[in-house]
Amino acid sequence: MLYSKHCQSDFDGYEKVQELGNGAYGKVYLVRKDGELFALKTVPKGIFNDLSEQQLQKEIQIHKKLVHTNIIKLHSYYQDRQHVHMLMEYADGGSLYQKHLTLDEVQEYFTQICNGIYYLHSNNIIHRDLKPENILLKNNVIKLCDFGWSAEVGYNKQRDTLCGTIDYMAPEVSQGKYSFKVDTWSLGIILYEMIHHSVPANPRKYNCPELVQDLIEKLLVPQDERLNITEVLKHPYVKQGQEERQSVLSEHSLNFSKYQVEGLELFNELDVYLEQQDRAIIRMTDIFKPRQSRKVAEQQVTQQTPKKSFFNTILDTLGCMNRKQNQIISMINNSFRKTLVGYLHPFSWLSFYYNVSTSPQSESISPRARIMRPSKQKFNISFKEFAKHCQRLKEDEQSEITKHINLIPPATSNEIQEFINSNKIEGNISNIAKDFEFLPAEYQQILISKKITTPTPIQKAIFPLILEGRDVIAIAETGSGKTLAYALPGIIHSQAQPKVLGPRILVLAPTRELAQQIQSQYELFTRTCCVYGGVFKNLQYSEILGIKESRNKINLPSVIISTPGRLLDFMKDGLPLNSITQVVLDEADRMLDMGFEDQITQILSAVRDDRQTLFFSATWPNEVQRLANSLCNQDPIMIQLGEQGLSVNKNIQQEVIIVYENKFEKFAELTDRLKGQKLLIFCQKKLDTQKLEYRLSIHGLKARYLHGDLKQAERDQIMVEFKSGAINCLITTNLASRGLDVSDVDVVINYDFPDTIEDYIHRIGRTGRAGKKGQAISLLEPAFFNNRLKNDLVQVLQQSDQVIPQELSSLRL
Numbered sequence: 001m002l003y004s005k006h007c008q009s010d011f012d013g014y015e016k017v018q019e020l021g022n023g024a025y026g027k028v029y030l031v032r033k034d035g036e037l038f039a040l041k042t043v044p045k046g047i048f049n050d051l052s053e054q055q056l057q058k059e060i061q062i063h064k065k066l067v068h069t070n071i072i073k074l075h076s077y078y079q080d081r082q083h084v085h086m087l088m089e090y091a092d093g094g095s096l097y098q099k100h101l102t103l104d105e106v107q108e109y110f111t112q113i114c115n116g117i118y119y120l121h122s123n124n125i126i127h128r129d130l131k132p133e134n135i136l137l138k139n140n141v142i143k144l145c146d147f148g149w150s151a152e153v154g155y156n157k158q159r160d161t162l163c164g165t166i167d168y169m170a171p172e173v174s175q176g177k178y179s180f181k182v183d184t185w186s187l188g189i190i191l192y193e194m195i196h197h198s199v200p201a202n203p204r205k206y207n208c209p210e211l212v213q214d215l216i217e218k219l220l221v222p223q224d225e226r227l228n229i230t231e232v233l234k235h236p237y238v239k240q241g242q243e244e245r246q247s248v249l250s251e252h253s254l255n256f257s258k259y260q261v262e263g264l265e266l267f268n269e270l271d272v273y274l275e276q277q278d279r280a281i282i283r284m285t286d287i288f289k290p291r292q293s294r295k296v297a298e299q300q301v302t303q304q305t306p307k308k309s310f311f312n313t314i315l316d317t318l319g320c321m322n323r324k325q326n327q328i329i330s331m332i333n334n335s336f337r338k339t340l341v342g343y344l345h346p347f348s349w350l351s352f353y354y355n356v357s358t359s360p361q362s363e364s365i366s367p368r369a370r371i372m373r374p375s376k377q378k379f380n381i382s383f384k385e386f387a388k389h390c391q392r393l394k395e396d397e398q399s400e401i402t403k404h405i406n407l408i409p410p411a412t413s414n415e416i417q418e419f420i421n422s423n424k425i426e427g428n429i430s431n432i433a434k435d436f437e438f439l440p441a442e443y444q445q446i447l448i449s450k451k452i453t454t455p456t457p458i459q460k461a462i463f464p465l466i467l468e469g470r471d472v473i474a475i476a477e478t479g480s481g482k483t484l485a486y487a488l489p490g491i492i493h494s495q496a497q498p499k500v501l502g503p504r505i506l507v508l509a510p511t512r513e514l515a516q517q518i519q520s521q522y523e524l525f526t527r528t529c530c531v532y533g534g535v536f537k538n539l540q541y542s543e544i545l546g547i548k549e550s551r552n553k554i555n556l557p558s559v560i561i562s563t564p565g566r567l568l569d570f571m572k573d574g575l576p577l578n579s580i581t582q583v584v585l586d587e588a589d590r591m592l593d594m595g596f597e598d599q600i601t602q603i604l605s606a607v608r609d610d611r612q613t614l615f616f617s618a619t620w621p622n623e624v625q626r627l628a629n630s631l632c633n634q635d636p637i638m639i640q641l642g643e644q645g646l647s648v649n650k651n652i653q654q655e656v657i658i659v660y661e662n663k664f665e666k667f668a669e670l671t672d673r674l675k676g677q678k679l680l681i682f683c684q685k686k687l688d689t690q691k692l693e694y695r696l697s698i699h700g701l702k703a704r705y706l707h708g709d710l711k712q713a714e715r716d717q718i719m720v721e722f723k724s725g726a727i728n729c730l731i732t733t734n735l736a737s738r739g740l741d742v743s744d745v746d747v748v749i750n751y752d753f754p755d756t757i758e759d760y761i762h763r764i765g766r767t768g769r770a771g772k773k774g775q776a777i778s779l780l781e782p783a784f785f786n787n788r789l790k791n792d793l794v795q796v797l798q799q800s801d802q803v804i805p806q807e808l809s810s811l812r813l
Helices: 050-063 103-122 171-175 181-196 210-219 229-234 236-244 261-276 294-304 310-320 325-331 334-354 383-394 413-423 441-449 457-467 482-495 512-522 537-544 564-572 588-593 597-604 622-631 663-673 686-698 712-724 757-764 787-799
Strands: 015-023 026-033 036-044 074-079 083-089 135-138 141-144 472-475 505-508 528-531 547-550 559-562 582-586 612-617 637-641 652-658 679-682 703-706 729-732 747-750 774-780
Touching: 015 036, 050 074, 050 083, 103 135, 103 141, 103 181, 103 229, 103 236, 171 181, 181 210, 181 229, 210 236, 229 236, 383 537, 413 457, 457 472, 457 482, 457 637, 472 482, 482 505, 482 512, 482 559, 482 582, 482 612, 505 512, 505 564, 505 597, 512 528, 512 559, 512 712, 528 537, 528 564, 537 547, 537 564, 559 564, 564 597, 582 588, 588 597, 588 612, 588 622, 597 622, 612 622, 652 787, 663 774, 686 703, 686 729, 703 712, 747 757, 757 774, 757 787
Parallel strands: 472 612, 472 637, 505 559, 505 582, 528 559, 582 612, 652 774, 679 729, 679 747, 703 729, 747 774
Antiparallel strands: 015 026, 026 036, 036 083, 074 083, 135 141
16 A cells, blocks of 8 residues: 555645646646645556556655755655545746757756756666656756656666666666666757757767767767766766856855865765755755745754764765765865865855855865855845835925926027928927037036937937927837937926925836836936836835935935836835826837736826826827827827838848748858847747757857746846847847847848838837948748738838839739
8 A cells, every 4th residue: 555644634725727737647737725836646546556556656755755956846645545646846847848948058957957867866766767758847947757667776786677768768778787877878868859859860970069969979878888977967068067057046146156066966965864864954955945034944953963073974974875984085185175165155054063164265174163144135125114115205295397498599490490301300399409518517428428429310309399398299210319318308307396205207118128228328317216027026125215235325216217017016015106297108109019008097197197298109000199199188299200100210221031941041141141240130939039049059159039938137137248249149029129229239130020010110220220320131931921011111111212122022922
């Protein structure tokens, strides 16, 4: 009979959400209890014979002992009359099967798989059924699962059971004598499949990057020549993955640059020993659980652990793992001691129990105790502090808005007319700003430092209207300098108002990237805060409270830049907008496309009625017209810069290439032609960006993909690398088609042509910005094109004085 750890009542209260899988031996369900998700494996007893019952019992007995970051946790298990139930950790990222990964992801995930296998082998367990379907992902952390064929093997012992999956099975399994190296054979097959999405068909012809090729060739060989898992961990490819990979707990800012194979071996064995002694509180996976009280943890371990020499503890640990102590002593030389100490440095509060310093700079092991805890959030503002701040903002007195600010000298009627004619401007323009002389001297110096010496046409037209206090609707091509067109007069507007605690300007943007780009412009001149989704809300309280450098140095923001959804979250928490006197809606058409109309209306209803409202967009569809008319409290002045309707920056040279087949080959030739230039490449689907990154990396391009499924920190880091030139090729979706401000993009490539001409305009507008020249190349597949899109494209090419390819004109769809 199977051992039952829990009674049936322990499984009460679990709500079945959906079925995750259905196999030959049972089903797996997604279940929920108290808001937490689990995977419940249910095996019917009707399928059991004596052998399969013993196998399931063995699976449970093995799995319940395994506690490691890269292994799915078995929480509990129970049997009733009809079924055996196993409650396990839920991995929401699915399996590696048929996942398209970048080379960096392959290296990172393979390294984690090796760590998990090392842990199993260190505990004398062979998996025997390693395959992508049994390798899961949870928050980008690998989780090994399905231990149905796993077995415990003694030292120098062999197994003879024929088991596993044929594509990943080592040749010696069929011969009946094998041991731990069957798992490293499977690792070779999996590594190949992670790169090529199929198992190797031709032995010894792997066509992989050099280090990968070398590792696979050392794994897919007879078992006498094959690497064991310790040797795999020491291979340059895996060691490089260990060094480059930040911890799987990267959100806690750990640095694993000292991560070494020797340190990993020793720490894993120490981890096993402490787990056996019921001291799981100091496991790496438990130390950083957000709900774990550090103080309680220290007290518990201090009470349970006797003070002893750190290395004596290690010797005891390794001794209990049946290792010869004289071999261990020879390993512990000065360099190894420093390696181990460097590895344990992030967990250096453990030094308290072992009277050892764990500073990675230490030349020797100091007997002096040091307690160093992982750093906490620098400014962790509580909701109570935020609520108090909101209450103070509500107490701000409302006063009359100073709208009309007379700073710009009047231009002559001839100058105004000449400006209108030369820039094809439509709208009621009564004055223009010919230069930046009306700005304070320090602002002018900032602009000069940024090599901005003359206003752009949109800025010349808009500056006077905003300073006159008018509501404005501005339609202008991308890259025309719209952000500074409203930011500079907006800052002057805010400074002219009576001083209050709260912000004076609110800017709404559709995406995080655009919000951050807008903030970078405002921050040149004034204090700002930028809030958006994708990060924990409580981490942005400090932004709103103006705490950026120190709690003792509070600079309340005068400008809030936000996405609509996140601002509503803060409003529900009590943030008032009664101090706002100017509202800017940037990319208003995009916000409507994304379904933000109700949120925008709700937000503006909380702002005073006599505010100044500014709309900025590259297009002017009926929906935006309707929204503008409903939200403006005075008759707005509409300014149209360039052609009515669709307009493109004429500084962008546009090229259209018709592609019937071999699309990537044509694209590869194109990238060879553009080598050395900064490229922004657009695809229609998120998955395609990842595929293209992989294919380009094989061709030697430093490429990264960017799409909405990435975490905010990842997106920020990719943008930093692209702007700095660390990578010269960014592959993205329409996420980056609006608001992305990288001033030195040389070429925009539409690898997939967009569905609408509006998206085309916004995409190619990422180059040729701020008066610079740019180039846009579009690969057009007739099978995914239609006559309407063709006519719109021809119209755009004509308006921007581009050559229309004869092949496009004669294209029959």
